[in-house]
Amino acid sequence: MTIQKQGSLVCVGTGMRMGGQLTPIAQSYIETFDIVVAAVPNIFTRKWLQGVAKEYICLNSYYEDMNIEGKNRRDTYRRMADTILAEMRKGKRVCAAFYGHPGIFACISHMAIADARAEGYQAHMEPGISALDCLVADLGIDPGTYGMQSMESTQFMIYHRTIDTTALLILWQPGIAGELALKKLETNEEYLQILVNKLARSYSLDHEVILYEAATDPLEKTRIDKIRLGDLPRMTLKQITTLVIPPSKSLERDQSIIDELNAIAAQRGQVQQAA
Numbered sequence: 590m591t592i593q594k595q596g597s598l599v600c601v602g603t604g605m606r607m608g609g610q611l612t613p614i615a616q617s618y619i620e621t622f623d624i625v626v627a628a629v630p631n632i633f634t635r636k637w638l639q640g641v642a643k644e645y646i647c648l649n650s651y652y653e654d655m656n657i658e659g660k661n662r663r664d665t666y667r668r669m670a671d672t673i674l675a676e677m678r679k680g681k682r683v684c685a686a687f688y689g690h691p692g693i694f695a696c697i698s699h700m701a702i703a704d705a706r707a708e709g710y711q712a713h714m715e716p717g718i719s720a721l722d723c724l725v726a727d728l729g730i731d732p733g734t735y736g737m738q739s740m741e742s743t744q745f746m747i748y749h750r751t752i753d754t755t756a757l758l759i760l761w762q763p764g765i766a767g768e769l770a771l772k773k774l775e776t777n778e779e780y781l782q783i784l785v786n787k788l789a790r791s792y793s794l795d796h797e798v799i800l801y802e803a804a805t806d807p808l809e810k811t812r813i814d815k816i817r818l819g820d821l822p823r824m825t826l827k828q829i830t831t832l833v834i835p836p837s838k839s840l841e842r843d844q845s846i847i848d849e850l851n852a853i854a855a856q857r858g859q860v861q862q863a864a
């Protein structure tokens with residue numbers, strides 16, 4: 590029989606926009622668990638968390654570790670996960686809060702949950718409203734219309750990836766594209782030119798792409814800048830920018846598959862036409 594240890598972990602998201610995007614279940618964990626450990630950039634959200642949490646630890650200052658020689662972003666994320674786990678090992682019910690969805694491009698919660706479970710603690714994640722959810726709503730793009738590819742910008746640059754230009758491509762973190770040392774939260778014109786050169790293997794430099802930044806509080810304006818792909822290196826990109834690349838080619842039917850499906854339907858006595 591497995592004995593469940595005292596102490597538990599739930600990872601929640603606070604959504605992208607201050608006020609309204611927090612799910613009722615996330616709010617309930619934040620308000621009722623023994624401690625909230627949070628990495629949330631919006632100052633108003635942080636203040637609210639601090640006000641309602643029984644005990645509160647803010648992880649934001651851990652990003653300064655990246656300035657220490659020999660340390661990089663991975664060390665910062667590990668230290669954040671370790672802080673969450675240390676509170677749980679004390680027997681507390683820990684609510685770890687991150688902006689957006691706690692599990693989308695957010696490795697800390699995945700690491701913490703995996704480690705907690707491996708040690709026999711109860712741990713789970715509650716979904717939140719991510720940048721992608723806001724993007725779909727603000728840009729009026731349905732990922733189901735042409736299909737969607739979604740990947741991290743630097744990963745796209747440094748690995749061989751097969752891009753489907755008939756589907757939407759979402760590149761996350763273009764604002765730190767090419768920063769292989771994992772020590773800075775910025776990119777530069779030369780790195781972005783390399784990103785563009787790689788994209789130009791699949792798209793024309795005149796292809797229209799979108800720089801998207803969801804408003805994170807009601808007073809901010811959402812950024813939806815439609816630009817030529819070739820102009821990307823000269824644009825201002827922030828840590829919160831997402832690069833949206835609409836399809837450049839039309840979907841092409843795979844007639845052999847359609848014929849196979851119709852043949853099966855015919856054998857079954859059904860009449861089927863390809864949509």
Ligand SMILES: C[S@@+](CC[C@H](N)C(=O)[O-])C[C@H]1O[C@@H](n2cnc3c(N)ncnc32)[C@H](O)[C@@H]1O
Pocket residue numbers: 605688689690691692693694695718719720721760761762763764801802803804805828829830831832
């Ligand atoms: C470390 S990931 C965090 C994603 C977050 N967990 C979520 O659920 O959306 C950071 C990346 O998310 C995207 N992002 C974060 N905030 C955004 C915003 N306000 N608008 C658009 N994209 C955003 C950007 O691509 C950014 O580089």
